[in-house]
Amino acid sequence: MATIDLAGKNVLILGGSGELGRRLAAEFYRRGSRVMLAGRSSGDLEKQARQLGPEVVYSSFDLRDADPGRIIDEAYRLLGALDGVVNAAGIVAFGPLEELGDEALNDLVAVNFSGPLRVMRAAVRRMDGGFLVNVTGVVAESPIGGMAAYSAVKAGLSAATRALARELRSKRIQVLDARPPHTETGLAGRPIEGVAPALPDGLDPDVVAVRVVDAVVAGRRELAAADFAP
Numbered sequence: 001m002a003t004i005d006l007a008g009k010n011v012l013i014l015g016g017s018g019e020l021g022r023r024l025a026a027e028f029y030r031r032g033s034r035v036m037l038a039g040r041s042s043g044d045l046e047k048q049a050r051q052l053g054p055e056v057v058y059s060s061f062d063l064r065d066a067d068p069g070r071i072i073d074e075a076y077r078l079l080g081a082l083d084g085v086v087n088a089a090g091i092v093a094f095g096p097l098e099e100l101g102d103e104a105l106n107d108l109v110a111v112n113f114s115g116p117l118r119v120m121r122a123a124v125r126r127m128d129g130g131f132l133v134n135v136t137g138v139v140a141e142s143p144i145g146g147m148a149a150y151s152a153v154k155a156g157l158s159a160a161t162r163a164l165a166r167e168l169r170s171k172r173i174q175v176l177d178a179r180p181p182h183t184e185t186g187l188a189g190r191p192i193e194g195v196a197p198a199l200p201d202g203l204d205p206d207v208v209a210v211r212v213v214d215a216v217v218a219g220r221r222e223l224a225a226a227d228f229a230p
């Protein structure tokens with residue numbers, strides 16, 4: 001397994017305004033990478049970028065757009081080169097399938113599955129070596145009742161990510177599927193539909209972020225839910 005030196009690498013963080021994404025960005029930055037944050041809210045992105053450092057760049061985009069892959073062109077424009085794309089964007093919905101609305105279902109598919117694949121496609125068309133990361137989640141391994149659509153799109157992205165690890169070997173692009181268990185980011189309190197069930201205490205998001213970045217450095221292809229055990 002090849003290891004990656006993150007110093008001087010240009011890394012795009014999708015969901016860089018979110019709780020896991022901003023911690024991942026901080027960890028890459030701490031290890032010497034040049035970081036670009038992307039997410040929907042430009043106000044949040046600007047705030048996170050300012051907190052990280054003066055040279056951190058950002059751009060707002062929406063994974064539900066017809067062509068979210070344009071964020072890759074923007075990354076090349078702002079960073080000059082691209083060595084890594086880390087996808088920590090996502091949304092969740094709770095409740096039985098019979099109550100799930102079409103709009104929520106479409107958004108779950110676009111934000112958690114097809115949008116990230118479109119961005120990754122745009123990235124690998126331009127990247128020369130480097131790495132890709134998708135933060136999928138434990139539900140990709142163990143689907144949960146009351147979260148059928150969320151489990152399904154996460155499992156789909158996880159499968160695509162593991163297939164890409166093989167497909168992109170010849171392009172020297174390392175690909176990591178990270179499947180953390182429930183983590184205390186507050187995501188469960190921000191569903192696009194439904195109400196979260198009672199959940200056990202989650203992991204510390206700082207610990208999750210460090211573990212994901214360590215796995216990138218180590219050239220790992222998978223971080224299973226069990227790999228996040230304290």
Ligand SMILES: NC(=O)c1ccc[n+]([C@@H]2O[C@H](COP(=O)([O-])OP(=O)(O)OC[C@H]3O[C@@H](n4cnc5c(N)ncnc54)[C@H](OP(=O)(O)O)[C@@H]3O)[C@@H](O)[C@H]2O)c1
Nearest residue numbers: 015018019020039040041062063089090137182183185187
């Ligand atoms: N927290 C957990 O327990 C847990 C466990 C396993 C896996 N995960 C996964 O980890 C990832 C990060 O979750 P988190 O807990 O850090 O949640 P979070 O704090 O809510 O962050 C979500 C991020 O996704 C972005 N986003 C949402 N909709 C978007 C869209 N349409 N286009 C572009 N960006 C969009 C948000 O940006 P805006 O706010 O600007 O929209 C935000 O930056 C998600 O994929 C989640 O499924 C989380």
